[in-house]
Amino acid sequence: MFSKLAKVAGIFSEAMRDAVLFLRFNSYSPFVDPSKRAFYKILIEAHTIEKGLSLPDPKPLFGKDKIRFVMNALSRYDIGYSTVPAHMSLGALEAYASFHAKAGLSDPLLDEIAAFLKAWESRVPRPWKGGTREVSFQEQMPEDLPHLLASRSSIRAMRPTPLPGDRIVEAIAQAQQAPSQCNRQASRVHVYQDRARIQELLALQGGSRGFAPTVGNLFVVSSDICAWGGPGQRNQAYVDGALFAMCLMFACRSMGWGACPLNLAIDHKTESAIRRVGGIPAGERLIMMIAFGEPIAPQTRVAFSPRRPAAEIATLHA
Numbered sequence: 001m002f003s004k005l006a007k008v009a010g011i012f013s014e015a016m017r018d019a020v021l022f023l024r025f026n027s028y029s030p031f032v033d034p035s036k037r038a039f040y041k042i043l044i045e046a047h048t049i050e051k052g053l054s055l056p057d058p059k060p061l062f063g064k065d066k067i068r069f070v071m072n073a074l075s076r077y078d079i080g081y082s083t084v085p086a087h088m089s090l091g092a093l094e095a096y097a098s099f100h101a102k103a104g105l106s107d108p109l110l111d112e113i114a115a116f117l118k119a120w121e122s123r124v125p126r127p128w129k130g131g132t133r134e135v136s137f138q139e140q141m142p143e144d145l146p147h148l149l150a151s152r153s154s155i156r157a158m159r160p161t162p163l164p165g166d167r168i169v170e171a172i173a174q175a176q177q178a179p180s181q182c183n184r185q186a187s188r189v190h191v192y193q194d195r196a197r198i199q200e201l202l203a204l205q206g207g208s209r210g211f212a213p214t215v216g217n218l219f220v221v222s223s224d225i226c227a228w229g230g231p232g233q234r235n236q237a238y239v240d241g242a243l244f245a246m247c248l249m250f251a252c253r254s255m256g257w258g259a260c261p262l263n264l265a266i267d268h269k270t271e272s273a274i275r276r277v278g279g280i281p282a283g284e285r286l287i288m289m290i291a292f293g294e295p296i297a298p299q300t301r302v303a304f305s306p307r308r309p310a311a312e313i314a315t316l317h318a
């Protein structure tokens with residue numbers, strides 16, 4: 001009895017400590033290094049430009065405010081911290097400019113971008129790692145791991161045609177190779193192909209604007225909370241669930257489908273609404289959605305989303 005009470009008390013006290021840790025170090029915290037905060041902010045905003053360009057039908061002159069924000073933020077940013085935000089922003093701006101040049105459009109914003117890029121050429125030499133790139137669905141799946149890893153990309157231009165159920169189950173079976181703590185296998189996956197229901201779910205998710213109408217196949221990955229107990233395990237549903245989701249995205253790739261992870265960074269109210277629309281039991285924690293389907297073309301334009309040099313994220317301890 002005592003140990004059960006201690007567990008309950010532990011769950012509350014760990015939740016409190018989680019809140020304190022998050023408050024101290026989250027992106028709005030004044031106690032965090034401003035360069036680090038600027039680094040993430042620029043990456044996130046520059047991504048909206050590359051993402052806009054990877055949509056099936058980008059709107060001319062989309063995201064004017066974002067463009068100006070990225071240029072201003074980069075002007076104030078200390079590139080000594082990392083050049084990645086500069087590469088990502090400059091690459092995205094250059095791709096934005098060339099997209100509009102190809103469409104024969106002119107606008108004062110495009111002139112501003114051209115001047116901005118010229119000014120940055122000497123500070124961060126080309127080629128800039130950013131913008132968009134092409135992914136091929138024609139070639140055979142690479143057999144070696146580095147190429148296989150590099151061959152996956154978030155695809156936001158898909159055909160809405162529902163995929164055959166047996167192939168979807170095959171992909172899910174492949175994803176079940178994901179490891180899980182003590183082989184719990186608590187990950188769950190809900191599959192939707194009804195267009196109206198998918199649109200309702202995507203409206204609650206909110207991160208698929210610009211390509212939601214083309215989504216005809218949707219996974220919601222969840223994790224059975226019952227597999228976990230005690231304060232130390234409070235976040236493990238997300239760990240196992242995310243590993244499963246990653247394997248599911250690779251399984252989609254191996255099937256020749258495009259897939260795009262969709263965040264469920266949501267509050268309890270929205271999580272409940274998604275459960276209600278999706279017919280998902282109350283005891284499952286929602287991990288993420290994945291839109292998937294046949295790619296719109298064998299050569300598909302995707303956001304570049306450059307990666308940081310490994311040395312920037314690794315600490316080799318003695």
Ligand SMILES: Cc1cc2nc3c(=O)[nH]c(=O)nc-3n(C[C@H](O)[C@H](O)[C@H](O)COP(=O)(O)O)c2cc1C
Pocket residue numbers: 047051152153154155156206207208260261262263264288302303304305
């Ligand atoms: C948990 C998670 C949530 C994501 N949510 C969204 C989303 O809501 N909308 C979207 O278009 N992309 C989303 N993405 C895709 C990322 O933008 C993408 O993974 C990132 O830019 C790296 O690019 P890549 O997947 O092409 O390698 C998400 C990715 C992850 C891992």
